Amino acid sequence: MKYQNHNIEKSLIKGLRDGNQKSYKILFDQYYNWLCNYVYKLSKNNALSEDLVQNVFLRLWEKKSTLHITSSLRNYLFRSCHNEYLMHLRQQKKEIDLLDELKWKALFQLYQENEKLQQEEDWLKIEKAIAKLPRKCQEVFKLSRLEQKKHKEIAEILGISTKTVEIHITKALRFLKTNVSGFFF
CATH class of the missing domain: 1.10.10 (Arc Repressor Mutant, subunit A)
Structure with a gap:
């Protein structure tokens, strides 16, 4: 049975490399839900899971002619989805870090402006008192x-x-x- 699955995978990979849309559709139908479930376990987000798996399948189609799969197709897709999720986390962290940096810059600028206003108000009080x-x-x-x-x-x-x-x-x-x-x- 395992040998038969291996031959089917090889046939699907060859069909994919040749640009055969039917092979691509079979791959998609066979693995999409399984991969979405895997990514959902990592992310706890259905929409994100679907987006990431779709990205993997999109890249699979875009790079079909240079596709080099040394392990099983299932393992290749599994690793690709795992890596896609990790890239998403890295990107999300960069965005959060950028937002934090922008937030602190805005707060610091606001603090400086408030400080300047306070100094001006204090100086006006001093000038009135001196008068x-x-x-x-x-x-x-x-x-x-x-x-x-x-x-x-x-x-x-x-x-x-x-x-x-x-x-x-x-x-x-x-x-x-x-x-x-x-x-x-």
Whole structure:
């Protein structure tokens, strides 16, 4: 019986190599459901199983003239379906990895945009609070913190003592710490 099956397989393979559609249809009818069941056991997805098995049969027809089967036809188709399923998993993993990468890039960009907006809002709060300081205190604070001038330079620019500069800066810092949440100057 096994010898007879072997001869039938050889005949079908030869017919397939010669482009005989009847041989192809016999192969398809004989193995399609069995292969779909095998792939379904791996994937638990009927539609995917059918797609993958159809891909194997499509490639079998496309490569019929160069077909080289050294084992049984059944083993060849079995291995082909198994490999097709593995290729599907690899492709799926690549797609998931790509989606993860895109998701993290989008989240990071959103975070940066939110951070920038938050900084702008914080700066507006600071500017409003600075505007509430007495004029001289504002000038000293801006020269000190925004223009990075030393106390002695500020004293010379404004014509006041360095002690007065220190008093204005202390007053401004105290006011900002109590009126601007998260103030860090």
